[in-house]
Amino acid sequence: MYILSVESTCDETAVAITRDGREVLADVISSQADMHALYGGVVPEIASRSHVEVISRLADEAVSRAGIKKSEIGAVAVSYAPGLIGAVLVGVNFAKSAALALGVPLVPVHHIKGHIAANYIAFPELEPPFLCLAISGGNTMLVDVRSYTDMRVMGATRDDAAGECFDKTARVLGLGYPGGKPVDDLSRGGCDTAYKLPRAHVEGHPYDMSFSGLKTAVINIVHTAEQKGEEINRADLAASFSAAVSDSLVPRTMECLRELGYDKVAAAGGVAANSRIRSDFEKAAKAAGVKLFVPPLRLCGDNGAMIGCQGYYEYLAGARGDSSLNAYATMEL
Amino acid sequence: MLTLAFESSAKAASVAVMRDGALLGQYFQNSGLTHSRTLLPMAEDLLRNLELKLTDIDLLAVSRGPGSFTGIRIGVATVKGLAWALDKPVCGVSTLEAMAQLGVAAGEGALISCAMDARRSQVYNALFEIVDGAPRRITDDRAIAVAELAAELKAMGRSVFVVGDGAELCCRGLAEAGIECRCAPEPIRYQCAWGVAACADMSRAESGADLAPVYLRLSQAERERLSRMEGAK
Structure with missing residues (x-):
């Protein structure tokens, strides 16, 4: 079955055509990152305006690249939560009316479940159950993927998302937005123990995380140095910061994996593209003798294919939306 | 000619069907419920009651602004989805x-x-x-x-x-x-989809892809950025 899938929860508009979940025929993405870079972060109103401008053309391009006719589409899947509400509304309303007019089922998809599903596209052999660390600009959580649609959050950040922390660090280091890639690039030549940065623990909740203290520590180091007129070693700070984030994520994930007794661990979301986190994961997985799955870069960021993939499994599980489907800024997994 | 029109520029939302300039039916709701929840079901119900199908519609129409930014986008995105799936033309109409x-x-x-x-x-x-x-x-x-x-x-x-x-x-x-x-x-007093349908005209129609909201205002972030740049001059 062909699924048309729509994603517009943040600053990427994406429309994809997938077949039976795992085969991607077309994945068209329009990124607004350059637009938001002028403001040092995503401006919700600008994001929403851009989504509504481009969405029809992306859908046209997806169908044409996939080489199918609209009449062959069997369902429409849409990322309906969580996200910037004005942005999500565009995708949801486009998808709803397209499904109604095509006379096909509408399948609501949780955005984070979509990120996790990016792994199914990258790794045809991967099947639940497994543990997934979902890390993006808006979310950071450890998810027990018990089946394609039944998931349980084992732990999550109590404050900032890991990606948010990268963006703030990039900003204070005078790097561009989004901050993930420039911080990663800068950290490569740096010493990861040069700056002492906190690794937070949430008392009584071993799998929960906290990044606000780390963010504040980085900001303080930079500001204190500025006030004293001292030079900071930016590469060292970027490397020390990346190590601190990775230390907050990787050991917890491995501990949780041991508790669940799974032999598969996956990562998902934009921050999974970080090279330090990737290499730490590789080492930890090798030491523990478990299989690690990290999707390629293009599937880590927001895309339509992951929504189509998860949408297929949600469809099989009977999930349906009708023309009253709404968009939501927040939603439990 | 059958026109299906949508209006969601402010607190109320409405949908109307017009045949050759005469109103066949209108569904108007001023409940404060989000248009994202109510607009498309209104169209679905109205068409069903009129014994019409979406494929019978010749022209889609929508109030494209000015008005509530989010409200306008809900109407425009809804119409874009319909236009895309049905390959039908759209007429964007000024709310005013x-x-x-x-x-x-x-x-x-x-x-x-x-x-x-x-x-x-x-x-x-x-x-x-x-x-x-x-x-x-x-x-x-x-x-x-x-x-x-x-x-x-x-x-x-x-x-x-x-x-x-x-x-x-x-x-x-x-x-x-x-x-x-x-x-x-x-x-x-209130703007409604009948007015949108009455203004819609096949000769001014465009594709759903070309349809764009008219906000008459930049976003707050853009306004503030411009005034900062003015100030820096």
């Missing part, structure tokens, strides 16, 4: 032009002021005149301070009939400035 249709009630020769609450002490406004039983445009759509509008009307020296969700707000300001004005009575 659509509500000017309500001014026909004021009679031949009447001056119509269309008004929506634009916040920041402004109204989205355009002036029309009823000529041969239909509104004829006098000004472009704009965001304007009520005091500025009052000065403009004073210079024209005419009484004015005010329609739209900002009619009360506008009338209050105009009356204070000594302008003779009449606020449209409640049942014919």
Whole structure:
């Protein structure tokens, strides 16, 4: 079955055509990152305006690249939560009316479940159950993927998302937005123990995380140095910061994996593209003798294919939306 | 020719079906529920009750702004989805032009002021005149301070009939400035999909991909950035 899938929860508009979940025929993405870079972060109103401008053309391009006719589409899947509400509304309303007019089922998809599903596209052999660390600009959580649609959050950040922390660090280091890639690039030549940065623990909740203290520590180091007129070693700070984030994520994930007794661990979301986190994961997985799955870069960021993939499994599980489907800024997994 | 029209520019939302200029049906809801939840079900119900299918529709129409940014986008995104799936043309209609249709009630020769609450002490406004039983445009759509509008009307020296969700707000300001004005009575005050359908015209239709909202205003972030850049000069 062909699924048309729509994603517009943040600053990427994406429309994809997938077949039976795992085969991607077309994945068209329009990124607004350059637009938001002028403001040092995503401006919700600008994001929403851009989504509504481009969405029809992306859908046209997806169908044409996939080489199918609209009449062959069997369902429409849409990322309906969580996200910037004005942005999500565009995708949801486009998808709803397209499904109604095509006379096909509408399948609501949780955005984070979509990120996790990016792994199914990258790794045809991967099947639940497994543990997934979902890390993006808006979310950071450890998810027990018990089946394609039944998931349980084992732990999550109590404050900032890991990606948010990268963006703030990039900003204070005078790097561009989004901050993930420039911080990663800068950290490569740096010493990861040069700056002492906190690794937070949430008392009584071993799998929960906290990044606000780390963010504040980085900001303080930079500001204190500025006030004293001292030079900071930016590469060292970027490397020390990346190590601190990775230390907050990787050991917890491995501990949780041991508790669940799974032999598969996956990562998902934009921050999974970080090279330090990737290499730490590789080492930890090798030491523990478990299989690690990290999707390629293009599937880590927001895309339509992951929504189509998860949408297929949600469809099989009977999930349906009708023309009253709404968009939501927040939603439990 | 069958037209299916959507209006979601302010608190109320409505959907109408028109055949060759005559209203077949309209569904209007002013409940405060989000348009994202109510707009498409209204269209679905209305068509079912009219024993029509989406594929019977020749022209889609939508109020493309000005108005609530989010409200307009819900209407425009809804129509874009329909247009894309059905391969049907769309006519984007000015919210103010659509509500000017309500001014026909004021009679031949009447001056119509269309008004929506634009916040920041402004109204989205355009002036029309009823000529041969239909509104004829006098000004472009704009965001304007009520005091500025009052000065403009004073210079024209005419009484004015005010329609739209900002009619009360506008009338209050105009009356204070000594302008003779009449606020449209409640049942014919609010912009509605019938007005959108009445303004829609196949000769002005475009593809859903080309349809774009008209906000008349930059986003707050863009405005602030521009004023910072002005300040830096």
